[in-house]
Amino acid sequence: MNPTTLIKHGAVVLLAFLLNVACSPSGDNQPSTSVEPSSDGPRGAIDDARINNAASEPGNWLAHGLDYREQRFSPLSQINRETVTQLGLAYELDVGSNDALEATPIMVDNTLFFTSTFSIVHAVDAATGVELWRYDPEVPRDFLRKACCGPINRGVSVYEGNVYVATLDGRLVAINAGSGERVWEVDTVIDRDRFYTITGAPKTAKGKVFIGNGGAEFGVRGYVTAYDAVTGEQIWRFYTVPGDPSLPFEHPEMELAATTWKGGSWWEVGGGGTVWNSIVYDPEFDQVYLGVGNGAPWTRIIRSPGGGDNLFLSSIVAVDADTGKMNWYYQTTPGDNWDYTAVQDMTLADMTVDGEERKVLLQAPKNGFFYLLDREDGELLRAHPYVKTTWATHVDMETGRPVENPETDFSEEAKWVLPGPLGGHDWQAMSFDESKGVMYLPAQDFPFIYSIDEEFKKTGYFKRNPGTTNLGIDIANSSILAEQMADSAPTAKGYLKAFDPISGEEIWSVDHVHYWNSGVMASAGGLVFQGDGLGFFSAYNTDTGEKLWTYNTYISMLAPPISYEIDGTQYVAILAGTGAVENFVGETNETAAQKYGNFGKLLVFKLGGDAVLKEPRIRDRTIPEQPPLVASAEQLLRGEQQYNVVCGGCHGANARAAGIIPDLRMMGDGKHAIFKEIVLDGVLAAGGMASFADVVTPEDAENIRQYIISRANIDRAEAQELGAAAGG
Ligand code: CA
Numbered sequence: 151m152n153p154t155t156l157i158k159h160g161a162v163v164l165l166a167f168l169l170n171v172a173c174s175p176s177g178d179n180q181p182s183t184s185v186e187p188s189s190d191g192p193r194g195a196i197d198d199a200r201i202n203n204a205a206s207e208p209g210n211w212l213a214h215g216l217d218y219r220e221q222r223f224s225p226l227s228q229i230n231r232e233t234v235t236q237l238g239l240a241y242e243l244d245v246g247s248n249d250a251l252e253a254t255p256i257m258v259d260n261t262l263f264f265t266s267t268f269s270i271v272h273a274v275d276a277a278t279g280v281e282l283w284r285y286d287p288e289v290p291r292d293f294l295r296k297a298c299c300g301p302i303n304r305g306v307s308v309y310e311g312n313v314y315v316a317t318l319d320g321r322l323v324a325i326n327a328g329s330g331e332r333v334w335e336v337d338t339v340i341d342r343d344r345f346y347t348i349t350g351a352p353k354t355a356k357g358k359v360f361i362g363n364g365g366a367e368f369g370v371r372g373y374v375t376a377y378d379a380v381t382g383e384q385i386w387r388f389y390t391v392p393g394d395p396s397l398p399f400e401h402p403e404m405e406l407a408a409t410t411w412k413g414g415s416w417w418e419v420g421g422g423g424t425v426w427n428s429i430v431y432d433p434e435f436d437q438v439y440l441g442v443g444n445g446a447p448w449t450r451i452i453r454s455p456g457g458g459d460n461l462f463l464s465s466i467v468a469v470d471a472d473t474g475k476m477n478w479y480y481q482t483t484p485g486d487n488w489d490y491t492a493v494q495d496m497t498l499a500d501m502t503v504d505g506e507e508r509k510v511l512l513q514a515p516k517n518g519f520f521y522l523l524d525r526e527d528g529e530l531l532r533a534h535p536y537v538k539t540t541w542a543t544h545v546d547m548e549t550g551r552p553v554e555n556p557e558t559d560f561s562e563e564a565k566w567v568l569p570g571p572l573g574g575h576d577w578q579a580m581s582f583d584e585s586k587g588v589m590y591l592p593a594q595d596f597p598f599i600y601s602i603d604e605e606f607k608k609t610g611y612f613k614r615n616p617g618t619t620n621l622g623i624d625i626a627n628s629s630i631l632a633e634q635m636a637d638s639a640p641t642a643k644g645y646l647k648a649f650d651p652i653s654g655e656e657i658w659s660v661d662h663v664h665y666w667n668s669g670v671m672a673s674a675g676g677l678v679f680q681g682d683g684l685g686f687f688s689a690y691n692t693d694t695g696e697k698l699w700t701y702n703t704y705i706s707m708l709a710p711p712i713s714y715e716i717d718g719t720q721y722v723a724i725l726a727g728t729g730a731v732e733n734f735v736g737e738t739n740e741t742a743a744q745k746y747g748n749f750g751k752l753l754v755f756k757l758g759g760d761a762v763l764k765e766p767r768i769r770d771r772t773i774p775e776q777p778p779l780v781a782s783a784e785q786l787l788r789g790e791q792q793y794n795v796v797c798g799g800c801h802g803a804n805a806r807a808a809g810i811i812p813d814l815r816m817m818g819d820g821k822h823a824i825f826k827e828i829v830l831d832g833v834l835a836a837g838g839m840a841s842f843a844d845v846v847t848p849e850d851a852e853n854i855r856q857y858i859i860s861r862a863n864i865d866r867a868e869a870q871e872l873g874a875a876a877g878g
Contacts, residue, residue: 193261193273194308194327198355202433209715211257214305214351215579216712218431219498222581223672224713228720229757230675234689234699238759240721241279245272247750249810250708250729253305254351254579254669255752257714257723263327264725265303266750269317269348273330276723277716279754283330287317292832292840296345298367298619298799299730300810301838304427304577309354309379316348316361322377324359334382338363343616344370344420353438354379355431356471360438362425366446369620372423374440376474386474390423390442390462391416403462403476412456419453419614422446423463427493427577432468434498434509435525437477440467441513443491447622448571449602450487451561452612459484464492466513466521468528478528483517484551488541488600489571489621490517497582497589503531503652512651514580514591516573519545519552522651534654536647537574537593538640541567560600564624564631568640570598572666572731579669579710581678583692588657589649590678590692594665597640599631617845618796626791629804642738646670646680648695658695664739666732668724669710681707681724685742687753703753704766706732706742723754729810736802743809745769773815773866777822781856789857792850796842805861815862825855 196212204210204217208225215222229237245251247267255264261282262274271285294301297318307314312333313325320339325332338361339346345368352361362374372390377383389400392408394417399405411421428441442465445453454460464483469476483490492515501510501522509525518539522532533545533552542552558567568574572594580591601624606612614620624631632639644662649655664683672678672692681687687707688700706728713722727750728743737744746766781789793805800811807813817825827833829851832841846854 192311192328194258194263194311194313196258196308197310198433210259211255211712211714212308213256214254214307214353215430215495215497218355218433220430220495221497221499221584222579222710223583223674225674226713226715226720227673227675228715229673229677229713229722231677231691231698233757234675234677236757237689237699237701237722237755238757239701239761239763240754240756240759241761242754242763243274243279243281243752245725245750245752247727248748249300249727249750250302250732251725251727251750252302252349252577252709252730253725254710255712255723255725256306256308257712258308260716262723262752263306263308263313264752265305265315267301267303269303269315271306271313271315271325273313273327274752276714276721279752285315285325285330285332287315287321287323289318291838292835293319294800294838295840295842296365296368297347297349298364299349300733300800302349302730304349305351307352307354307359309359312379314352314354314359314379316350316352318347318349320346320348320363322352322359322361322382324379324382336377336382336384338375340373341370344368346370348426350425350427350429353429353431355433358385358471360429360431362429362440364424364426364443366420366422366424366443367619367621369420369446369614370422370424371417371420372425372443374425374429388440388467388469388474388476390425390440390467391421391460393417393421401474407461410458410461411454412458414453414455416453419612419620420446421453425493428496430496430498431471432498432525435468435477436471437468438471439496439511440469441491441493441496442467443493444489445486447612447620448487448489449622450485451602452606452622454485457485460486464490464515464517466492466496466511466523466528468525480521480523480528480530480550482515482519482521488517488567490573491515494573494575494577495579497580498525499582499584501587501652512582512589514575514589514593516569516571516576517541517552518569518574520589520649520651520654532652532654534651536591536649536656537645538568538595539574561602564599564601564635566597566635566639567600568595568597570596572596578667578708579671581670581672583672587650587652588692589651590670590672591647591649592667592670592680593645593647595640595643596665597642599628599635601627601631615845617842619799625798626795628794629790644683646678646690646695648692660690660695660697664706664741666708666728668707671711671713673713679711679722679724681711681726683728683739683741685746687724701755703763704742704746705748705751719756721754721756723752726751726753729808732808733802733811734799736798736804736808737806738808741809744771748810769809773862773869774818776859776862776866777819779856779859779863781853781860785853786857786860788850789853789855792846793854793857796846797854805858806865814858815865817858822855826851829854
């Protein structure tokens with residue numbers, strides 16, 4: 151669609167919207183199960199003024215982080231430390247997905263708007279759970295292959311009568327909030343030969359929609375685009391890393407960035423710097439903060455062998471909302487070497503720092519340090535570790551730079567490092583109590599073995615593989631290295647922490663069994679809510695961390711809870727369902743996903759709620775008898791390496807899946823018989839398993855299958871031994 155068509159189309163849409171304002175939403179546009187919205191007026195009538203004055207309507211949850219400040223602190227207090235024991239299920243809604251649900255629902259005027267997997271948008275009556283409409287952007291299911299972390303989506307923005315969703319395959323779509331019908335759609339992807347994906351929620355302000363993308367693991371160049379909210383017309387685009395140096399700079403900031411990349415040919419792999427999660431509009435300075443991701447490839451010795459900071463990787467960049475021109479930047483991890491994205495949620499606040507009133511930005515990026523910046527100019531005010539960090543000893547407050555730890559330098563030999571690529575904190579939302587100056591955040595120690603790509607070590611040359619990940623890390627031998635270095639492995643663990651960003655003090659910390667848990671929401675009721683990997687949704691005392699209420703949902707959770715109020719009743723809602731990097735890590739602990747599978751649901755709670763949760767199904771995890779193992783030791787090693795490079799990202803490290811994507815040890819004879827047709831011919835593409843014929847040879851397909859058989863035989867024997875011991 152060209153811009154002129156877009157404008158014309160936009161005008162029609164605007165007219166349709168205005169007409170919609172005049173009449174109540176008509177039954178014509180509704181599915182048969184629909185009900186009228188329980189409030190007057192059109193759905194989704196949110197504008198800048200309303201979000202700025204969000205405090206005057208505490209019953210709604212108007213934007214991704216509640217309002218423009220993104221503190222995610224609910225002002226509601228009907229559910230509090232005294233009443234929380236009466237909290238029960240109001241309703242559940244099966245959303246028909248079996249991968250991670252990561253969205254923050256928007257709740258406005260009694261309607262919930264949220265996404266499930268494959269970027270499907272749902273509008274639901276917030277009091278009853280009745281679905282009003284559903285919009286499926288029809289993302290091709292085999293696009294999964296191009297996504298690092300499953301078919302996930304972190305939600306919509308609702309603005310001026312439209313619902314905006316960005317799709318896994320890189321489209322930005324405006325949907326009429328009343329009817330659920332598409333208004334306009336644009337393709338945000340600059341190069342369709344690259345594996346660009348979008349999982350983040352679009353942000354809206356000042357008549358614009360802001361959206362970035364992901365894909366750095368496969369090798370792309372990051373950028374953020376602003377579109378006209380009414381027409382979809384492009385307004386500005388900000389690249390986060392420089393492109394091919396033989397071509398002109400797209401904007402002046404690229405000239406500055408290019409001086410910090412030295413040697414190598416990063417643009418061939420892509421450079422990275424994707425803005426896949428946090429974009430925050432700040433009305434006080436009329437600027438947009440972009441949280442920029444890691445380098446592509448991860449390792450700087452390959453990406454920029456001459457050194458340099460590699461701007462704007464792992465940075466927070468403030469750009470003018472109208473022009474996209476940069477006002478300032480702060481780089482959390484100069485010369486990123488570890489997948490240390492700074493895409494994690496950013497919170498805006500006013501705080502007294504060293505006796506001075508400051509307008510601050512708070513972020514806990516993957517690298518393990520909690521940053522406090524002045525929003526006006528990006529001045530670094532604090533940088534305290536919030537988890538164990540072994541890659542750097544501290545941040546030098548004079549230079550604003552981390553001081554790297556030579557003991558964990560992995561340029562010569564493989565090293566365990568904390569945090570790993572999951573970060574000390576990832577995208578799971580944190581929640582800030584501004585009155586107390588306390589951040590509640592989900593955190594984890596998740597160690598990783600960093601080791602330079604074996605081929606590069608041998609040849610000094612890194613060849614981009616267009617069909618798979620390009621990390622520059624020795625993924626092929628990762629499971630072998632992990633076995634060899636098991637004795638020195640730090641323990642993986644998850645936490646809920648109450649953290650003081652000024653003093654760096656950990657006020658309290660709750661240990662979780664699993665490393666990967668949900669986002670959090672604190673409230674004026676003195677509670678902080680979080681779901682965990684074992685399937686328990688709990689409320690903790692904000693002062694002490696004491697668990698005051700817990701509910702077994704039988705579903706592992708990642709998404710953040712929200713709270714809202716309708717007709718004097720407070721509700722707490724969370725989307726339940728795990729996946730994403732959990733798939734890559736594979737089988738671990740006794741998560742709900744392992745025990746019961748992973749059927750995504752919207753769960754909504756209220757005081758006195760007495761709805762009865764549907765019984766979970768217990769998964770049969772018995773590994774079946776395997777076909778003959780005929781491969782040589784050499785073929786098995788090759789199969790293991792190829793499995794880890796091509797298959798492990800979804801089906802789990804060591805061929806042990808997380809309970810979400812199929813566990814290949816469970817394949818029956820039928821699947822074994824057509825293994826090559828599945829891997830090479832794409833016979834299961836409609837279910838999300840694309841053909842990998844461009845990266846897997848027929849011999850390797852057989853080597854991979856043989857490796858799976860050998861792994862299954864070992865694990866089956868072990869399980870039988872355990873079973874016999876337990877039985878006898
Ligand atoms: Ca990454």
